[in-house]
Amino acid sequence: MGAMADAEVLPAQGIGELTAGRNVGLWRHRDFMSLWAGQSVSEIGSSVTIVALPLTAVVLLHASTFAVGLLSAASTACFLLVALPAGLVVDRVTKRWLMLGCDLARMAIIGSVAVAAAFGVLTMAQLFAVALLAGLATVFFDVAYQSYVPSLISKDQLYSGNGRLAGTQAFAGVVGPGLGGALFGLLKAGAMTVDALSYAVSAGSLLLIRTKEQAVERTSRENMRKEIFVGLSFVLGHRVLRKIAACTGWANLFGSMVSALEVLFLVRVVHVRPAEIGLLIGIGSLGGVAGGIMSGRLAKWIGTARIIWFSMLVFGAVPMLLPLTAAGPRLILFPVANFGLSFCSIVYNIAQVSYRQLITPPELLGRMNAAIRWIVWGTLPLGAVLGGVLGSASVLGIRPTLWFGVAGSWAAGFWVLFSPLGRQRDITPAIPAEGQAGLTGRVENARACGGRRRCARCRVVRGWSGRARPRRHGRPRRVAAIWRRLPARRISAPSSRRPGR
Numbered sequence: 001m002g003a004m005a006d007a008e009v010l011p012a013q014g015i016g017e018l019t020a021g022r023n024v025g026l027w028r029h030r031d032f033m034s035l036w037a038g039q040s041v042s043e044i045g046s047s048v049t050i051v052a053l054p055l056t057a058v059v060l061l062h063a064s065t066f067a068v069g070l071l072s073a074a075s076t077a078c079f080l081l082v083a084l085p086a087g088l089v090v091d092r093v094t095k096r097w098l099m100l101g102c103d104l105a106r107m108a109i110i111g112s113v114a115v116a117a118a119f120g121v122l123t124m125a126q127l128f129a130v131a132l133l134a135g136l137a138t139v140f141f142d143v144a145y146q147s148y149v150p151s152l153i154s155k156d157q158l159y160s161g162n163g164r165l166a167g168t169q170a171f172a173g174v175v176g177p178g179l180g181g182a183l184f185g186l187l188k189a190g191a192m193t194v195d196a197l198s199y200a201v202s203a204g205s206l207l208l209i210r211t212k213e214q215a216v217e218r219t220s221r222e223n224m225r226k227e228i229f230v231g232l233s234f235v236l237g238h239r240v241l242r243k244i245a246a247c248t249g250w251a252n253l254f255g256s257m258v259s260a261l262e263v264l265f266l267v268r269v270v271h272v273r274p275a276e277i278g279l280l281i282g283i284g285s286l287g288g289v290a291g292g293i294m295s296g297r298l299a300k301w302i303g304t305a306r307i308i309w310f311s312m313l314v315f316g317a318v319p320m321l322l323p324l325t326a327a328g329p330r331l332i333l334f335p336v337a338n339f340g341l342s343f344c345s346i347v348y349n350i351a352q353v354s355y356r357q358l359i360t361p362p363e364l365l366g367r368m369n370a371a372i373r374w375i376v377w378g379t380l381p382l383g384a385v386l387g388g389v390l391g392s393a394s395v396l397g398i399r400p401t402l403w404f405g406v407a408g409s410w411a412a413g414f415w416v417l418f419s420p421l422g423r424q425r426d427i428t429p430a431i432p433a434e435g436q437a438g439l440t441g442r443v444e445n446a447r448a449c450g451g452r453r454r455c456a457r458c459r460v461v462r463g464w465s466g467r468a469r470p471r472r473h474g475r476p477r478r479v480a481a482i483w484r485r486l487p488a489r490r491i492s493a494p495s496s497r498r499p500g501r
Contacts, residue, residue, distance in 0.1 A: 026153065026160060026161060029153065030210070031152055031208075031209045031210060032153055032161060034205045034208045034209055035152065035206070036164060037205055038201055038202040038203075038204065038206060039145075039168065039169075039202060040168040040172065041198045041201040041202060041205075042103070042198045042199060042201065043168060043176070043198075044172040044176045044179070044194075044198060045176070045195035045198025045199065046172070046176070046195060047172045047175070047176020047177055047179075047180065047285075048176050048179055048180035048191060048192065048194045049180070050176065050177065050180065051176070051180035051181055051184065051263070051277065051278050051281065052180045052191040052192050052195075053075075053113075053130075053192065054071065054264075055184050055274055055277075056113070056117075056127065056184075056188070056189045057124065057127055058263065058264065059184075060122070060188060061122070061124050061127070063124060065261075065388055065392050065398070066388045066389065066392060067124060067388075068260065068263075068264055068388060069260045069261075069384050069385055069387050069388020069391070070385065071124075071127060071128060072131075072256065072259065072260040072380075072381075073260075073381035073385045073388075074128050074131035074132045074381070075132070075134065075135045076256070076377055076380035076384070077135060077381040078132065078135040078136040079135070079139055079373055079378050079381075080378035080381060080382075082139055083139055083143070083371075083373045083374035083378065084232060084370055084371065085228055085370075086139050086140050086143050086370050087143055087228075087231050087366045087367035087369060087370020087374075088227055088228050088370070089140065090140070090144045090147055090366030090367075090369075090370065091147075091366035094213055095144040095213060095366075096209060096213065098141075098144045099141050099144050099145060099148065100203050102137040102138070102141035102144075103141070103199045103203040104200075104203055105133075106134050106137045106141075106196075107197075107199035107203070108196075109133050109134045110192050110195045110196045110199070111192075112130060113126070113127070113130055113192045114190045114191075114192055114193045114196070116189075117189035139373070142369075142373065143366060143369050143373060144366070146357070146365075146369045147365040147366040147369050149162070149165070149357070150362065150365060151211075151213060155358065158357050160296075162350050162353050162354050162357075163296060164292075166292050166295075166346050166349060166350050167289060167292025167293060167346070168292075169288070169292075169346075170285060170287075170288020170289045170342055171292075173281075173282070173285030173342060174282045174283075174285040174288070174289060176282070177277075177278040177279075177285065178282035178283075179282075180194075180278050181274055181277050181278020181279060182278060227367070230364065231364060231369075232367075232371040232374070234360070234364060234367070234371070235368060235371045235372060235375070238359075239419070239420055240355075240419060240420055240421060241359075241368075241372075243415050243418075244308075244352050244355075244356070244415075245372055245375045246375075246415045247412045247413065247415035247416045248375075248376040248412070249375045249376040249378070249379045250379075250408070250409075250411070250415060251312070251409045251412035251413075252376050253382060253383040253408070254404070254407075254408030254409040255341075255405065255409045256379070256381075256382075256383030256387065257383045257390070257391075257402075257404070257408075258322065258405035258406060258409070260383070260384040260391075261402060261405075262281075264398060265325075266280070268398070270325055270326060270327055270334075280331075280334050280335050280338075281338060283335040283338075284336070284337065284338020284339045284342060285338065285339075287338065287340060287341065287342035287343035288345065288346045290339075290343055291342065291344070291345070291347045291350075292350070294347075295307075295346065295350045295351070298347060299351065303425035305421045305425060305426055306421070306424065306425050307347065308351045308355075308416050309416040309417040309419075309421060311347040311348040311351070312348055312410070312413025312416065313413035313417065315340060315344035315347065316340070316409070317340075317410055318336065318337060318340020318341070318343075319337045319338070319340050319341040319409070320337070320406045320407065320410060322334060322337035323399055337406075356368065356369070356372065387405065390404065
């Protein structure tokens with residue numbers, strides 16, 4: 001697509017620090033508004049290509065079902081191949097300049113399709129190469145993008161900032177497909193010129209950002225080889241992150257089977273005209289706009305932890321209407337199913353992305369995001385190829401494969417339900433690290449202090465009233481007796497007072 005029962009910690013410094021430039025409202029944050037505007041235009045252009053690229057293969061080059069599946073797989077294959085090294089590169093270079101280079105590269109790659117079509121030399125081989133190379137640049141851009149936002153705005157603005165970015169992405173999903181279908185009807189492959197120009201606008205917006213990034217520490221080649229897998233170890237060793245990665249990867253595996261066959265289903269099974277395809281997809285994408293607007297309120301009503309699995313298992317049941325789509329009155333089921341899909345995706349992603357950014361140390365953000373992308377986006381090409389194989393008439397066919405895909409995508413929510421998130425309503429802010437306040441999340445750690453009078457690690461215990469209060473340590477036996485009587489709950493933010501004598 002916060003802290004769980006055991007206490008996770010935030011870094012003592014980094015994303016939690018507020019500077020004068022970052023501690024302002026997002027509407028008055030010049031650099032964030034510049035990034036937001038550029039990405040909004042870029043997302044609209046990318047949404048045009050999502051429709052125009054498979055239509056170019058199906059309508060102009062008469063591609064088979066399997067070839068369309070391979071084309072969809074090629075656009076995401078690089079997440080499986082190079083995402084982990086990309087995370088290390090992102091942590092070792094200036095993120096803004098890396099994003100700028102990726103935008104310029106994608107502008108040239110996507111623009112080559114319109115040029116080749118104008119000269120009548122466009123082939124499926126070129127479409128495969130364009131999808132693969134554009135996907136490679138997207139890997140580096142997306143990993144850098146998610147790692148760059150926390151350095152641009154403060155910690156308490158992350159949820160709001162991610163909501164705005166996700167909302168405009170959803171809005172692009174409304175405008176882009178309809179625009180892509182209409183432009184393809186007029187310009188055919190030339191419609192992808194819009195995407196190329198949108199990358200130029202994104203590059204210009206990055207040049208307007210004034211916030212300077214912190215200096216990057218250089219490491220030896222030997223250390224770099226070892227650190228490639230640090231982010232993956234961090235994700236797999238975290239009780240919640242590994243469940244979120246499994247949920248999102250599972251949903252993407254089955255969801256990509258559906259998305260690979262979506263255009264083919266409308267053209268060859270439902271017999272919808274190309275210009276109407278973009279309109280149907282665009283109407284359904286309004287769910288993402290609604291999700292971006294309502295995500296904050298839903299998190300308050302349902303719970304910031306509960307909303308993560310609730311969005312998948314409750315809102316995510318609506319897309320099961322998609323395979324029921326047919327010509328006539330039942331055509332309305334397609335935009336309804338897409339509305340539910342985009343709504344639950346946006347609500348889920350805002351919650352889990354904000355959580356990931358909060359609990360990860362700044363120096364690991366690139367590798368953590370890369371590891372997550374390697375897992376969750378690495379399943380996309382596998383699902384697209386599997387959808388192309390199963391969608392062939394000699395295997396299951398298009399409609400049965402869609403049933404298989406939407407049911408499997410919905411079931412992904414059980415990964416999060418049967419995790420520490422399933423037992424919580426809200427995500428509690430993480431407790432500071434040892435270097436920030438010298439405290440731990442449980443009195444249990446006091447057993448290792450030897451009963452010293454001024455223990456720096458466990459000077460606060462929770463009384464029966466539920467309030468955190470200083471306490472003088474006695475003998476270890478007494479501390480153990482206190483621990484047996486106290487509930488294993490988290491303490492609140494530590495007091496600034498010195499411990500009592």
